[in-house]
Amino acid sequence: MGRICEGLPISEGIAIGPVLQVRWGVPEVPHETVPESRVDEEVERFHAARAWAAERLEGVRDRTAKRLGAMEARIFDPQLLMLDDVEVVEGTVRYIRENHLTAPRAFEWRMLELQARWMRTSNPMVLDRLNDLEDLLVRVLHRLLDLPEPGDLTGDGAGAIVVARNLTPSLTVQMDHSRVLGIATDLGTRTSHWAILARSMDIPAVGGLVDISRRIVGNEDAIVDGRVGRVILDPSERERAVFVERKVRIRAWEDGLPELARLDPVTLDGQPIALRANLDLPGEAVRARDHGAEGVGLFRTEFLVVGRSSMPEEEEQYESYRQVLAVFPRQPVFIRTYDLGGDKFPMFLHMPAEENPFLGWRAIRVCLDNLDLFRPQLRAVLRATAHGDVRILLPLVNDVEEVVRVRELLAEEEEHLRREGQPFSPGYKLGCLVETPAAALHAVELARHCDFFSLGTNDLVQYTLAVDRTNARLAHLYNAFHPAVIRQLHLVSRVGRAAGIEVSACGEMASDPLGTFLLLGLGITALSVSWPSLPEVKKVIRSVRIEDARAAARKALAAPTPRDVIRALANGIGEAVDLSGFSGRWSQSLT
Ligand code: PEP
Numbered sequence: 001m002g003r004i005c006e007g008l009p010i011s012e013g014i015a016i017g018p019v020l021q022v023r024w025g026v027p028e029v030p031h032e033t034v035p036e037s038r039v040d041e042e043v044e045r046f047h048a049a050r051a052w053a054a055e056r057l058e059g060v061r062d063r064t065a066k067r068l069g070a071m072e073a074r075i076f077d078p079q080l081l082m083l084d085d086v087e088v089v090e091g092t093v094r095y096i097r098e099n100h101l102t103a104p105r106a107f108e109w110r111m112l113e114l115q116a117r118w119m120r121t122s123n124p125m126v127l128d129r130l131n132d133l134e135d136l137l138v139r140v141l142h143r144l145l146d147l148p149e150p151g152d153l154t155g156d157g158a159g160a161i162v163v164a165r166n167l168t169p170s171l172t173v174q175m176d177h178s179r180v181l182g183i184a185t186d187l188g189t190r191t192s193h194w195a196i197l198a199r200s201m202d203i204p205a206v207g208g209l210v211d212i213s214r215r216i217v218g219n220e221d222a223i224v225d226g227r228v229g230r231v232i233l234d235p236s237e238r239e240r241a242v243f244v245e246r247k248v249r250i251r252a253w254e255d256g257l258p259e260l261a262r263l264d265p266v267t268l269d270g271q272p273i274a275l276r277a278n279l280d281l282p283g284e285a286v287r288a289r290d291h292g293a294e295g296v297g298l299f300r301t302e303f304l305v306v307g308r309s310s311m312p313e314e315e316e317q318y319e320s321y322r323q324v325l326a327v328f329p330r331q332p333v334f335i336r337t338y339d340l341g342g343d344k345f346p347m348f349l350h351m352p353a354e355e356n357p358f359l360g361w362r363a364i365r366v367c368l369d370n371l372d373l374f375r376p377q378l379r380a381v382l383r384a385t386a387h388g389d390v391r392i393l394l395p396l397v398n399d400v401e402e403v404v405r406v407r408e409l410l411a412e413e414e415e416h417l418r419r420e421g422q423p424f425s426p427g428y429k430l431g432c433l434v435e436t437p438a439a440a441l442h443a444v445e446l447a448r449h450c451d452f453f454s455l456g457t458n459d460l461v462q463y464t465l466a467v468d469r470t471n472a473r474l475a476h477l478y479n480a481f482h483p484a485v486i487r488q489l490h491l492v493s494r495v496g497r498a499a500g501i502e503v504s505a506c507g508e509m510a511s512d513p514l515g516t517f518l519l520l521g522l523g524i525t526a527l528s529v530s531w532p533s534l535p536e537v538k539k540v541i542r543s544v545r546i547e548d549a550r551a552a553a554r555k556a557l558a559a560p561t562p563r564d565v566i567r568a569l570a571n572g573i574g575e576a577v578d579l580s581g582f583s584g585r586w587s588q589s590l591t
């Protein structure tokens with residue numbers, strides 16, 4: 001592989017700077033035993049280190065809550081729970097008492113045993129737990145071995161691009177934004193706990209780069225492009241120039257944001273577009289509004305459950321939904337029901353290890369099998385309807401019966417709420433994400449039961465092309481402009497129009513300039529993108545003509561290969577948009 005490393009987008013934004021290699025890891029623990037007479041002392045030492053670690057973690061959690069918010073702070077809960085976990089505590093004490101191991105040795109052994117057990121599954125969420133485990137192991141061992149606490153990621157002097165095998169939540173949260181300009185790691189996906197923190201801290205990051213930490217020499221510069229998931233090592237003059245130009249443009253947009261946010265998302269020839277935001281956390285709603293969002297096209301709700309040891313209360317969910325509706329009281333807010341499984345699942349569900357988690361017990365399937373989890377969410381969403389224009393969005397729907405079943409459950413919960421005198425607004429809408437070929441190809445039937453469709457292109461591409469979206473090695477095969485994908489988008493758009501229901505798009509494709517152009521050309525006039533992408537997308541919308549988009553889409557639909565599709569769109573967009581200045585992943589493949 002060359003200097004250009006393709007990985008997974010983790011946190012938006014671009015950055016350039018000298019590489020700072022960060023090596024952190026489990027310290028070497030001396031092979032030592034203690035005499036019987038010192039056993040009690042070692043047990044005491046272990047408990048004292050536990051208490052110390054708990055105090056430190058609580059401190060980190062409180063500071064995170066103040067700096068980033070309560071949801072982000074909760075990321076440290078699994079580690080706190082692990083510190084009190086019977087298996088961890090009793091196992092370690094047993095090794096000290098029975099094998100006369102020192103406290104650090106006994107703790108390391110116990111944690112490595114748990115690690116080995118968890119590693120037998122390939123589920124990415126378990127991999128996140130391993131990351132939490134390692135974070136805790138490092139912290140406690142440093143204490144027991146009297147080593148300085150790990151955490152100085154700032155190097156000396158000016159800002160740097162941190163390159164590491166992986167990061168941990170506690171290392172990430174200690175990063176000083178003025179000194180850590182960007183992050184590039186071998187491991188880690190968008191749902192990794194440290195990745196969520198990096199996003200909250202606005203640090204551009206790319207993960208899943210496989211072996212970048214071994215490839216760097218140490219004195220090179222790197223460009224991190226968190227939008228497209230690309231890192232350029234030792235950039236050429238031209239690559240630097242493109243970076244600077246893009247940065248200048250982003251800064252200009254940022255300066256002009258208040259003005260841009262006020263401008264309507266309308267094409268040059270007068271076609272208005274509904275431009276909404278995708279949110280991962282309720283706290284992003286204000287920034288989304290300030291970036292010009294006219295509502296929320298996708299509010300992912302997994303933050304309420306992932307990494308937690310118990311189910312969230314209905315009240316807590318209701319408050320989170322209300323928080324977003326308070327920011328968008330008169331605009332649509334699409335609340336997606338739990339999309340668990342695949343790359344995200346909560347600890348309390350004890351999900352079985354699956355050979356193919358993305359083809360497994362996921363999303364609506366999990367919810368319909370777990371009404372104890374699903375009903376409180378439906379109740380909380382129903383109660384939220386009293387505060388705005390709520391649209392309930394069901395993930396991974398394949399079958400009409402799934403929608404019908406949710407309607408029945410909603411009717412039952414409405415009845416309960418009515419009896420309890422809880423207010424809600426019965427005018428809400430229910431629809432589904434179209435993110436499998438099954439849903440796209442029988443959209444006609446689904447449309448009879450749905451009030452709207454939302455195209456989830458991230459998954460639709462994955463399932464159509466049989467390319468795992470989290471597998472960095474396959475990133476070059478993951479192409480949203482494959483003819484098989486765009487023909488399904490066209491089909492769903494036509495079905496929606498014929499049925500008189502809105503079809504929006506909320507996958508990442510909508511934030512690529514050529515993706516925006518194609519979707520407009522296919523007749524999709526509601527787009528939802530992550531909030532940092534809103535200014536770029538609005539800029540594209542305001543620079544093109546809907547007639548040109550339609551003509552280009554017709555040509556794209558007749559194109560035989562993804563490359564021809566992209567070329568047809570690039571020709572169609574012509575001079576209207578200078579693609580080299582945008583960070584769209586597919587558009588960039590042309591520059
Ligand atoms: C999608 O699949 O396109 C989507 C928007 O949902 P997610 O990325 O959360 O799977």
Ligand code: MG
Nearest residue numbers: 435456458459
């Ligand atoms: Mg999806």
